[in-house]
Every structure is written in structure tokens, then in C-alpha cells.
Amino acid sequence: MNILLVGSGGREHALAWKIAQSPLATRLVVAPGNPGMAKHAELRPEFKVTDAEGLAALAREMKADLVVVGPEAALAEGLADRLNAAGIPCFGPTAKAAQLETSKAFSKAFLQRHGIPTAGYGVYEDVAEAKAALAQYSAPYVIKADGLAAGKGVAISPDRADAEAEIERMLGGRFGSAGSRVVIEEFMDGEEGSLFALCDGKRAVLFGGAQDHKRAFDGDLGPNTGGMGAYSPAPVFTPELVQQADERVVQPTIQKMAEEGAPYRGVLYAGLMATSDGPKVVEFNARFGDPECQVLMMRLDGDIVPLLLACARGDLTQAPTPRFKPGVVICVVLAAKGYPDSPLEGSVIRGADQDFGPHVQVFHAGTRKRDDGALVAAGGRVLNVCAYGEDVAQARERAYAAIAQIDWPGGFHRSDIGWRALAPR
Known part of the structure; x- marks a missing residue:
């Protein structure tokens, strides 16, 4: 198989490392890639992940049998849509389906519409209106930029003054167009973890869990980052919690996305809070987490390519069941x-x-x-x-x-x- 992997980060290096081990992978190209991937694949550094048209042309040129999309920016630009139109199997959702990540307002409305457990929320575009809305919530205040902000668009403010300052920063252009709207949420008390599922548009198969560390410094102090480390498996994901999350979150999400005309293919990352009322959705991501992907790829026992291809082709029924090494x-x-x-x-x-x-x-x-x-x-x-x-x-x-x-x-x-x-x- 000729396989194109899109991306240049640690997540993509881990995917390249795992894909290169597959006997099915006769040629692996990574665009743009990074120096560490050179031992596993051909690099095409001239491409940007946001160049959906150019990447689709590259896939056609190399007669790709499978394209694996790593970063959310490529999904937001509609790379999967272009590949689907060209008849090239793509592991990654369409731009419409990827709104589960690319718009927090879309995601929250979807969850509310279908009764999938999450925190109460409001969406605001005006600074004064958002500040006034803080009266509906209690400290600590959770404020999120609506769009993609490289994992840094979430602030947890300990008091109202700090929350108002965050609102001013976000709506004032700190994250560009990604912060043109903010979502203010109820704070959920509990322990957070990341649960993954492989999806073919109609069904989902669980693919392990991990726990990320978002704060920059020891003791969970400092600013939020894209992730400073992770480990898998995570003790927070007890068998009971995983079953509840599958029944209440993962399966309904895939079913309802299909019913709404946006069948979801790829990996669904459900950021979950383990609360006293069971698992609740903190956020969705439309791709493997980074650095969660790295630990999952090292734990995965067996070939990743048949799983990726089954999702891309829309049929997981014949794919092997994911297995993970102990430890x-x-x-x-x-x-x-x-x-x-x-x-x-x-x-x-x-x-x-x-x-x-x-x-x-x-x-x-x-x-x-x-x-x-x-x-x-x-x-x-x-x-x-x-x-x-x-x-x-x-x-x-x-x-x-x-x-x-x-x-x-x-x-x-x-x-x-x-x-x-x-x-x-």
C-alpha cells in the first residue's frame, strides 16, 4: 500500500513509527514531516498541513491507497472532503464532522441537543454580555475560545476579576478568529481523562484511554499547554466508567452525527470528566491527542494499518479488535x-x-x-x-x-x- 501521512508533530512521528512497522505499508510519505521521521518515511517538507488542495494533489500523484490525517488544522480545511471526492480512503472526518472539535459552540449544542452528558454553558460574542453572564456561574470559571487555539484556548479562572480579564483577552483577539466567540461553562469537579474510539461513520470501537497533563509546570501549575506529558492506561478509566462512557457518550455521538448528515470517520477523542454523576464530556477532538497518541501507539499490540483503513473505507466489521500490551x-x-x-x-x-x-x-x-x-x-x-x-x-x-x-x-x-x-x- 502507498500511504500518505499528513502532519509534522510528535503525534505524526508516533503514527509514522507504527505504520512503518506494517507489512502492508510498501511506501510511506509524510507531508511535511520532521527530521525524526526520516528513518521511517519519505518527507515532503514543502507542504503545509493547511494546504488541503496541494495535499489532495499529492495523494493523487502518489496513487495513495490511504491518507492518514494527523492534525486538526488539515481537517478544518476540508482535506478529508477533497480526498473523499477523489475516491481516496481517508482516516479523518470531513470538515462538517470535525466541527465536534473545531467549534466548541457546535459541539456543546450537539451534546445538549442529544442529551449527552456535559457541563451547562453559554456562548457569547460581546464582551459586556459575556461578563454579565458570569453571574450565572460560580468560581472557578471555565472560559473557552470557540475555535482552534492549539490546545491553549481554555482558561480556568479562580475569581471573577480574572475571568473578566480572560474574556477581554479572548474576545479582544488573543486567538484571532478562533476567539471571536467564547464559551463559558460550569466548572466540573472530578478527574479528567482521554478516551479514544475508532469510527467508520456508523459504529465505534473503543481504542484505549490515557491521561494528559495540560499545565506547564510541576504540580499542575502554570498556563495551559497543548500537553506536557501523558500515560496509558489511566486508572481513572475503571471498567465501569469506560462502559458508561461508551454507552452514554461514544455510541450516541457516532449515531447522532450520522443521523444529522455528518457521518464521522476517523478517531474520536472524548475528553471526559469522571464526576459523581458519571462521565461527562469536557471536549471532543477529531484526531489522536498529542501526546496521548504516542503512548497509545507504543502500547498497541499488532498492526495499525488495517484499523486505519477499515475506518477510512467505512467498515470496521471485518477489522481486527484492537489489542494493547500489558504494562x-x-x-x-x-x-x-x-x-x-x-x-x-x-x-x-x-x-x-x-x-x-x-x-x-x-x-x-x-x-x-x-x-x-x-x-x-x-x-x-x-x-x-x-x-x-x-x-x-x-x-x-x-x-x-x-x-x-x-x-x-x-x-x-x-x-x-x-x-x-x-x-x-
């Missing part, structure tokens, strides 16, 4: 100093591509090669150090031992990834 995989994100607000680019990284042994993989997320061959930082989240262990403690030990061997003064990382799994429950 735990942990991912620690190494980010450039200044992330998430003003990450410093260009600092040299040494030792990232050495052999760390069979239990450790380093996925590139935001790197580039200089003309002299040096590997340098080229983004906010730069490297993902992932390790497998029989339990969380062993996986953590292996991940942080590998990090200690990487020489990068220009970066930082959290030292407490996986802390919830080690805390008494």
Missing part, C-alpha cells in the same frame, strides 16, 4: 524555554537520536536540521520521550533516565508526569 507507557514532553507563550527557537539539541534501548522511543515534535546537520528546536513542544514499563514507576524511571542523557540547555520538562497514577486512590 504502562509514559510520555514526557520536552518543551522550549518560554513555552507556551514565547518559546525560544534555534537552540541546539544533542543526544536525542541515540539508542536508549528497547523500552524507550524518542519522538520528534518540533525540530529541524540546520545546514551543518545540527538538530535544533523549531517549536514549542520539541521532543517526546516515551518509555514502556511493567508499571507506572518503572516507565517513569526509564523515561527520566533517557531524558538525563539528552543535552539540551534550551529546554524544560515536568518532573511529575504520571503523578496521579501513583497517588493513593
